[in-house]
Amino acid sequence: MKINKAELEAVAVKASQYPPEDIPEIAFAGRSNVGKSSLLNLITGRKALARVSGSPGKTRTINFYRCDDLFRIVDLPGYGFAKVSRSESEKWGAMIEGYLENRRNLRKVVQLVDIRHKPSAQDVQMYDYLKYYGLDGIVVATKADKVGNNQKAACIKTIRQTLGMSREDKVIPVSALKKTGDEELLEVIVSLL
Numbered sequence: 001m002k003i004n005k006a007e008l009e010a011v012a013v014k015a016s017q018y019p020p021e022d023i024p025e026i027a028f029a030g031r032s033n034v035g036k037s038s039l040l041n042l043i044t045g046r047k048a049l050a051r052v053s054g055s056p057g058k059t060r061t062i063n064f065y066r067c068d069d070l071f072r073i074v075d076l077p078g079y080g081f082a083k084v085s086r087s088e089s090e091k092w093g094a095m096i097e098g099y100l101e102n103r104r105n106l107r108k109v110v111q112l113v114d115i116r117h118k119p120s121a122q123d124v125q126m127y128d129y130l131k132y133y134g135l136d137g138i139v140v141a142t143k144a145d146k147v148g149n150n151q152k153a154a155c156i157k158t159i160r161q162t163l164g165m166s167r168e169d170k171v172i173p174v175s176a177l178k179k180t181g182d183e184e185l186l187e188v189i190v191s192l193l
Contacts, residue, residue: 001186001187001189001190002045002186003043003044003045003067003068003186004068005067005068005069006044006045006046006049006065006066006067006068006073007049007065007066008049008063008064008065009064009065009066009072010063010064011061011062011063011064012061012062012063012064013061013062013095014095014098015098015099015102018062018064018099018103019064019066019072021103021104021105022105023066023069023070023071023072023105024070024071024072024105024106024107024192024193025064025071025072025073025074025103025105025106025107026071026072026073026074026106026107026108026109026110026189026192027073027074027075027076027099027100027106027108027109027110027135028040028073028074028075028076028109028110028112029076029079029096029109029110029111029112029126029130030078030079030111030112030113030123030126030142031078031079031112031113031114031120031122031123032078032079033078034078034112034113034114034142035112035114035142035143035174035176036050036075036076036078036112037050037051037075038050038142038176039112039140039142039174039176039182039185040065040073040075041176042174042176042179042182043073043182043185043186043189044065044067044073049065050063050065050075060077061077062074062075062076062077062095062096062099063075070193071189071193074099074106076096076099077095077096079096079122079126100129100130100133100135101133106135107192107193108135108137108138108192109130109135109136109138110138110139110140110185110189111123111126111127111130111136111138111139111140112139112140112142113139113140113141113142113159113163114141114142114143115141115142115143115144115146115147115152115155115156115159115173116143116146116147116155118158118159118162119158119159119162119163123162123163124162124163124164127139127163127164127165128164136169137165137166137168137169137170138169138170138172138188139159139163139165139169139170139171139172140171140172140173140174140181140185141155141156141159141171141172141173141174142174142175142176143175143177144173144174144175144178144180144181145175145177145178145180152173156171156173159171170188172184172185172188
């Protein structure tokens, strides 16, 4: 599959700003600076559809991207070490929870983790949360170009074990820099739609 057309459809901080629930949605979740925006740009084939930044916490809203008028990719604010106040961080948490728990057309959440590091306690908490709502099962291991091929299998095993993933669950190594892994992820997204 190839996405031919992608556009930012809505930017929201509350449910009244969401687009209609007329097409399926796949959401991206992960720590701040894990590469959600870079992944979105990679799979849509657009260099600057989503703003990419070297500093964590740039995505502070729920961003809805309409793809080929068939489905949406929803970019959620990052969790973790973003330099924001505690009250701002709690507001993001409530915003994300409200979306995940109430959006009827949400099919699955793709959770992003950095392949170079063992998933954090927050990553585990998010995966458990997604599992509770039946939204788990797909993890993208970003920055795959930063580890050698010999290390990759060990890193993926660590991710699987730390998150408590089942055999059926998928870990897809992706490199936005080398443009690898995007086709496999798109195939998984198509199967969900």
